[in-house]
Amino acid sequence: MAKQAVYDVLIIGGGVSGTALLYQLARFTDLKRIALLEKYSDVATVNSHGRNNSQTLHCGDIETNYSLDKAREVQRTARMLVNFSLGLPDHDQWLFKHSKMVIGVGEQEGQFLRQRYETFSADFPAMRFILRDEIAGLEHHVIKGRKEAINAIAILNEYTTVNFADLSKAFVQQAQAVKGKQVELALNTYAGKISRAGKDFQVETNKGCYRARFVVVCAGGHSLLFAHQMGHGLNYSCLPMAGSFYYVPKLLQGKVYTVQNDKLPFAAIHGDPDILVEDKSRLGPTALMTPVLERYNIKTLPEFLRVLRLDLDVMRVMWDLFKVRDIRNYIFKNMLFEVPLVRRRLFLQDARKIIPDLQLKDLEFASRVGGVRPVMIDKQARKLHMGEAKIDTGEGIIFNMTPSPGATSCLGNAEGDLRIIADYLGCQIDEAAFAEILLGEDRQSLSNKNIA
């Protein structure tokens, strides 16, 4: 039997996270053999597909659920995505500019936005604090028919919108364009059991076994399932939160966000242009607890049950959520948002916070649109772990779980993995190229920084 090839790094999952890592490993390290396994026939068909997410480049300026520290973190990683894209001539295929704003409705939200503007504008100089007339000039339908006081923080000329599936394809293309390396994309390749094989790992697939010195699992909620199978991350459980959307005629020119209710762990709905359905605006996402790891894929129900690991700690976390009246009402309301005969009427009430004169006849449930955010339940801390989660075992295998803003953070998350892999395998990172291409710094300023 021929000797099995050993890859330096094997990535499982070809969404925007896995493909971003493939690109960084190929472009910025001296590793020679890298492979990515994806079970479907193309990359980014699950949560990273534009149909299934809000297509937003989250920069931290209009997301009022982010603290200043979190906003700075996503701003850096959003910039990496823009820098990568602007280096390529065809970036206008996946990166778009729209206006964006977050509106403060009523006195309390208005006051909150004013304070937020004062705290954030030093880090986000493009922010503008605007009042009713200026909002009307930008987004007529946000003001039409509105009686309450309103103000907004707006950003007018920045990249706001990404087709993350086309971005993923660009990552693969750039990775495979690097000369002198084997960069393999194995589509229709379902990764099954992962086990140790001496100092390497062995991954069983429907197309035979792959061997690698390092494995990174970027398989959404499935990543935690792989971790559990290997005895890692047992203190985590996964709560899949589906998000649905509603279409309205193209009443919005750009992105319109609302102020977050800070009692709720999930982001408030917003209005967005849809780059895949250009004559419509999209409102959402809703937040529905759902017993599958992939939306509209009932085959992932057994996987959900395995990854949930339902026990007293999980039930306590759920109970703590249900105890809070705002969260309880929110959970029930979001369940009703899925019920055919009542959902449009109910959603209309929330949607009117963004477009006050919206009519029922203009609201359409976006059928089979929207993905699943794999939210982690930290059983030890007995709370939800919001945002991305990485289980770095220190043993040559990493598991990534990436709810929103995981698509925006793809290059930042990949950088984390890149550095862990470089330490573990002892490979070199071309820091100058990394800074120049992704951080937007030139070699001179990088070397000055190193000297300082």
Ligand SMILES: Cc1cc2nc3c(=O)[nH]c(=O)nc-3n(C[C@H](O)[C@H](O)[C@H](O)COP(=O)(O)OP(=O)(O)OC[C@H]3O[C@@H](n4cnc5c(N)ncnc54)[C@H](O)[C@@H]3O)c2cc1C
């Ligand atoms: C409703 C909603 C709105 C969102 N909006 C935004 C937004 O506006 N901006 C933003 O930044 N983020 C947003 N997100 C989050 C974002 O979509 C995700 O963070 C991101 O797409 C995650 O990418 P990923 O590559 O980690 O996972 P995925 O895109 O889910 O990719 C995982 C891949 O792993 C593959 N896979 C799974 N199991 C196996 C296996 N056994 N073998 C081989 N392959 C396997 C799957 O087929 C899939 O291709 C949103 C998410 C939702 C649900």
